[in-house]
Amino acid sequence: MRRAVGLLWLLLPGLVAQEPISVGLAIGVAWALTSFLSHPRFYCSYVECCPSAEQRLDASALKVQLDSKLFGQHLAKDVVLKAVLGFSTNPARKKPLTLSLHGWAGTGKNFLSQILVEHIHAAGLRSKFVHLFLPTLHFPHDAQVKLYKDQLQSWIRGNVSACPHSVFIFDEMDKMHPGLIDAIKPFLDYYEQIDGVSYRRAIFIFLSNAGGDLINKAALDFWMSGKPREEIQLKDLEPMLSVGVFNNKNSGLWHSSLIDRNLIDYFIPFLPLEHRHVRMCVRAEMVARGYVVDEQIVQAVLEEMTFFPKEQKIFSDKGCKTVQAKLDIHEGAAVRDSRAKR
Structure with a gap:
């Protein structure tokens, strides 16, 4: 102009x-x-713009993606879908939406976060309005926690001022210095504005392995009692999960005011994945690469995965985390074999 x-x-x-x-x-x-x-x-067709207040989340499209790409996580899909839809359509928000995702590695926490932000900002994790924090990269030194707190507050204040619909993702919360995350407490609280800035349209997402053991035990108890995992409800795990991470020194939320003041809206458990879910991951990865699904390769990858408990071998101890790497090896071997036969 x-x-x-x-x-x-x-x-x-x-x-x-x-x-x-x-x-x-x-x-x-x-x-x-x-x-x-x-x-x-x-x-805005050439330059990324912050979404307007009138824009609404396409819940149907989000549900389709979650159903087709995220396996074995009925609880996480249902809670996140309802939470985000309710938040995006509520004209009288009282606070930002705050989600805390818990479970072992490879169960889909990062994957769900990626899918979610792509439906809020088209550029997804590449968007200038989506901000990913890694404790080992952004907050490496224990002696500089005070400095990190000031930087974190300044960063969030500046980005929400630029775009009220900013999304902040804190990965590896279990590696966060104790007390550091409390620096963002004012932004998550029930304030209409802080120094002229409203944070009520922002979304905060915490990802953590903390609480994974509690979730796995609950899933195993359901299995041992003969109940299908799909019967596990949020009320069966959320209270135990919030207390567990509050009392865990290595959770990043140890004795955190975010929990004490009930500022985290949902503690979302990610269940350990069974054989059938890992098989679905392998198939989905092959389709994503543009390959015809070869069940022999799928089975070969599955046989290299490790499962627990040691006797029953029910759940994958790495979820789907190593599927891509193992598929690279087996697909490479299949290509070499096909060339040798020519």
Whole structure:
């Protein structure tokens, strides 16, 4: 807009020498062009813009993706879908949406977060409005916790000022320095504004392995009692999970005011994956690579995965985390064999 106006002023001396009608027409054309180029619909087709307050989450599309790509996590899918839909359609939000995702590695916490942010900001994790924090990278030194707290507050304040719909993801919370996450407590609380900035449209997501043992034990108890895992409800795990991470020194939320003040909206458990879920992961990865699903390769990958408990071998101890690497090896071997037979 400023560039267009500046160009208009540069042209004015030459236009003055023309007929009055010509000058008026030229100015009108210049202003029309300026208005068109600065219109949000045109501008935002080339530059990423913060979503407007009127934009709504496409819940149907999100559900389709979660159902087709995230396996064995009926609880997580159901809770996240309802929580985000309710939050996005609520015109009278009282606080930001805060989700805490728990479970062993490879169960889908990062994957679900990735799918979710892609439905909020089209660029997903590449969006300038989505911010990922890794404790070992962004907050490595225990002696500098005070500095990290100040930086974290400044970073969140600046980004929410630029886009109220900002998303903040804190991965590996179990490696976070104790007390550091409490620095963001004011932004998660029930304040209409803080220093003129409202945080009520932002989303905060915590990812942690902490509480995984509690979740796995509950899943095993269901299995031992003959109950299908799909009967596990949030009320069976959430109270135990919130207490467990609050009392765990290695959770990143140890004695945290975020829990003490009930500022985390949902503690979401990710269940350990069974053989059938890992098989689905292998098939989905092959399809994503554009390959025809070869059940022999699927079985070969599955046989290299390890499961627990030691006797029953029910749950994958790494979820689907190593599926891609193992598939690389078996697919490479299959390609070499096919070439050798030619």
